[in-house]
Amino acid sequence: MILVINSGSSSVKYELIDVEGPTRHQAGKIERIGEPGSPFPDHAAALEKAAEEVAPHADGLTAVGHRVVHGGAAFTGPVLIDDDVVKQIEEAVPLAPLHNPSNLAGIEVMRRLHPGLPQVAVFDTAFHSTLPPAARTYAIDREVAERAGVRRYGFHGTSTAYVSRVAAEMVGKPDMANVIVLHLGNGASASAVSAGRCVDTSMGMTPLEGLVMGTRSGDVDPGVIFHLIRGGMTPDEVEEMLVHRSGLYGLCGDNDMRTVLDRVAAGDDEAALAYNVYCHRLRKYIGAYTAVLGRVDVIAFTGGVGENSAPVRRKVLSGLAPMGIRLDPTRNSSVRGARLVSADDSAVAVAVVPTDEELEIAIETAAVVARTNSE
Ligand SMILES: Nc1ncnc2c1ncn2[C@@H]1O[C@H](COP(=O)(O)OP(=O)(O)O)[C@@H](O)[C@H]1O
Ligand SMILES: CC(=O)OP(=O)(O)O
Ligand SMILES: [Mg+2]
Numbered sequence: 001m002i003l004v005i006n007s008g009s010s011s012v013k014y015e016l017i018d019v020e021g022p023t024r025h026q027a028g029k030i031e032r033i034g035e036p037g038s039p040f041p042d043h044a045a046a047l048e049k050a051a052e053e054v055a056p057h058a059d060g061l062t063a064v065g066h067r068v069v070h071g072g073a074a075f076t077g078p079v080l081i082d083d084d085v086v087k088q089i090e091e092a093v094p095l096a097p098l099h100n101p102s103n104l105a106g107i108e109v110m111r112r113l114h115p116g117l118p119q120v121a122v123f124d125t126a127f128h129s130t131l132p133p134a135a136r137t138y139a140i141d142r143e144v145a146e147r148a149g150v151r152r153y154g155f156h157g158t159s160t161a162y163v164s165r166v167a168a169e170m171v172g173k174p175d176m177a178n179v180i181v182l183h184l185g186n187g188a189s190a191s192a193v194s195a196g197r198c199v200d201t202s203m204g205m206t207p208l209e210g211l212v213m214g215t216r217s218g219d220v221d222p223g224v225i226f227h228l229i230r231g232g233m234t235p236d237e238v239e240e241m242l243v244h245r246s247g248l249y250g251l252c253g254d255n256d257m258r259t260v261l262d263r264v265a266a267g268d269d270e271a272a273l274a275y276n277v278y279c280h281r282l283r284k285y286i287g288a289y290t291a292v293l294g295r296v297d298v299i300a301f302t303g304g305v306g307e308n309s310a311p312v313r314r315k316v317l318s319g320l321a322p323m324g325i326r327l328d329p330t331r332n333s334s335v336r337g338a339r340l341v342s343a344d345d346s347a348v349a350v351a352v353v354p355t356d357e358e359l360e361i362a363i364e365t366a367a368v369v370a371r372t373n374s375e
Helices: 043-057 085-093 100-113 126-130 140-146 157-170 221-230 233-244 247-252 255-264 267-295 303-308 310-317 329-336 357-373
Strands: 003-005 010-016 021-029 063-067 119-123 178-184 188-194 197-201 296-302 350-353
Touching: 003 296, 003 357, 010 043, 010 178, 063 100, 063 126, 085 100, 085 303, 100 119, 100 178, 100 233, 100 247, 119 357, 126 157, 126 197, 126 357, 140 267, 140 357, 157 178, 157 197, 157 350, 157 357, 178 267, 178 303, 188 255, 188 267, 197 247, 197 255, 197 303, 247 255, 247 267, 255 310, 296 303, 303 310, 310 329
Parallel strands: 003 063, 063 119, 178 296, 296 350
Antiparallel strands: 003 010, 010 021, 178 188, 188 197
C-alpha cells in the first residue's frame, strides 16, 4: 500500500492506495493552510494531521509517493528520495517558488515520521522531458538561457501522462495515438502527445505560461512586464499580479468557472469577456497542436473545468467541423466518468477523462520501489 502526498501551496491532499486492484483507502484534503483562522499554521502541522488520520488504516504501508512540481533539468522520471535528491529539488525552488517549498515540506515531514519507508518523488515536469529541442527552446540568447536554466519544462505531467494513456485506450490505439490533453483546473495547460511521448506543452519554465487560468494570466507579451516595471511596479508586484490577480479572476473578479458561467447566463458583460478570452485561448492551442501533431486521434478534456463543464467544451469546439471535430450535444451534456462525447461521424474523437494524479503517483511509486528492490 502506498501513501500519496500532494503537498500544494495552500493545501495538503493525501490518500492510501493499493495499486493492486487498484483499491482506494483513506483519503483527505486539508485546505487554507496558514490562512487567518485556520487550525493549521503551516504545512508541518497539516502533514502531521494527515499522517495521524491515515495511521489506523496504514497496515502494510510500503512506500510514500510525493508530488513534486518542478524537477528542473535533473529529473526525467520518478526517483527514490535521498539527501541528494532533496538537495536537487531545493535547487529547483527558484524555478517554482510557489510550489516546490511546500512539496519539500511534505518530504521532510514524511521522512521524519516514516524513516524506514522508501519515499519517491514524482515530478510534474518529468513527462515533458521528451519535448523536442524545437519545442522546449526559447528563442533568446543561448548563453543566458543555459546559465539560468531558462527553457520550457512543462507541468501537469502526471495528469497528462495518465489522461493521454486512458484516452489512447478509449480510441483503440493504446500505443500510437496522437492526443491533445486539455488539463483545465485552477492551473490549466494543453499538451500534444504522440505515441505516449509529449511533443509540446503550453506551460513553460514556470506554470504561468499558456492558457488562461483561474488566477494566472497565461501568455502575455513579455514587453508588458517591462512596461509595468518602468511605470513603477516592482518585479514582485508584477509577478503577484500575473499569478494571483489575473486570468478569469483578473478579468471579472471570480476564478471559479461555475460562478463565471452563472454570471454569463445572467447577462454580465465582464464575466462574458473573461469567458470569451478563456475559450479563445483554448481554441488557439487546439489549432496549434493539431498542426504540431499533423493528425489528431483524440482531444481529451480533464481537470475540474474540463471534466464538468459541458458549456466550455461546447464553446471551445464549436465551428471546428472543418477540422473534423464534431461534438455530440447529448453525450457532451450528460457525460459521467471517462467517456467519448464526440459524434459518431467526428474524424477526431473528443473524450472526457477524469484525471487521477494520486493513482498515477501511486503506480509510479510502486514501480520505483519494485525496481529498487530487484536491483
Ligand atoms: N460543474 C462545473 N462547471 C464548471 N467548472 C467547474 C465545475 N466543477 C468544478 N469546476 C471548476 O474546476 C476548478 C477546480 O479544478 P480542479 O481540477 O479541481 O483544481 P486543482 O487544479 O486545484 O486540482 C474550479 O475552480 C471550478 O472553476
Ligand atoms: C503546476 C501547476 O500549475 O499545478 P496546479 O494546477 O495544481 O496549480
Ligand atoms: Mg488538480
